Amino acid sequence: MPKQQNNKKWLVDVQPAGRGGKRFRKTFDTKAEGLAYEAWLKTKINETPEWQPAKRDLRKLSSLVDLWYEHHGTGLRAGKNTYSRLRHLCAALGDPFADKFTVNMFASYRRKRMDEGISQNNLNREHAYLRSVFNELARLGYWKGENPLAKIRQFKIQEKELTFLTLDQIDRLLKEMETGRNPDVHIITRICLTTGARWSEAEEMSATQLQNGMIQFSMTKSGKNRAVPIDRELNAELQEIAKKVIREDYSSTHHLLSEMQLDELELNCQLVS
Known part of the structure; x- marks a missing residue:
């Protein structure tokens, strides 16, 4: 309802869309003009959706991650691992409401994690994972807002000097591997070095990967296939192992080599460091 001011003008001061909606203030010479303006505003609110206040997105950040995994992450090779990382990240951020998650919240979290000794490289990966969640959900139509992480920069990582084993270190490493609890440790090491x-x-590795003096790797981390030549001695040893595996398991796709415990690998590597 218009209110008359001291200057004899009539003031309209309303929020036709309700609390949280846009506020309109305008003065008129007559009360009738003010009432007509109020009626016009109410009509606009009913006819034009964009005039209405935006509804809050009450989903939590973890809910967006679940949506991303369901509609996109399940098709990625490392989707399950990435999903697990994202869920832990949501918990570390306090799992805020999606529409309240801001770049400042992530920047504060990142600063805290750096103080705890987490590397900038790991933080860059977390940034990339979470940013891609918003990007992919926007493409799929499950997120209408802006990407809160779109404008924050990743840390610039200085590349370190590449390291390598000398021939003497390689000889010592292979000798140490010969004494390991797992008999396949030695040949696995040779494959990696070769x-x-x-x-x-x-x-x-499976027997089908041994072809024409080469080992063919597929389903790699980079997603690209590659074939690498190996020397005759290593090829002959692997062919013998392959024949034995096929005889015992009747399958050329069975792993040629037995799995080893990570602590054994670390122990042997420390001996040559």
Whole structure:
């Protein structure tokens, strides 16, 4: 209802969309003009959705992560691992409401984690994971707002000098591996040194990967296939292991080499460091 002011003007001061909606203030020469303006505002609110106040998104940050995993993460090779990391990240952030999560909240969390000794590289990965959640959900139509992490910069990581083993260190490493509890440790080490493969890639080899004097790696971390030549001696040893595995298990896709405990690998590596 318009109110008459000291200057004889009529003031309209209303929030036609209710509390939280846009406020309108305007003066008129007559009360009738003020009433007509109020009626026009109410009509606009009913006819034009964008005039209405935005509804709060009451989902928690972890709910967005669940949506991301359900509609996108399950199709990624490392989706399950990334999902687990994201859930832990949500808990560390206090699992805020999605529409209240801000770049300042993440910046404060990042500063605290750095003080606890977490590397900038790990924090960059967390940043990238969570930023991609908002980006992917926006593409899928499950997130309408802006990406709260879009404008924060990642830490610039200085590349370290590459390290390598000398020939003497390689000889010592192989000798130490020969005395390990797992008999396959020695040959797994040789495969890694010969091909540059990750430990898990060598450990999970199957007979079908041995072809024409090469080891063919597929389903790698980078997602690219690669074939690496190996010397005749290593190839012959692996062929013998493959024949034995196929005879015993009737499967050329069974792992050639037995798994080893991580503490054993770390112990042997410390001996040559």
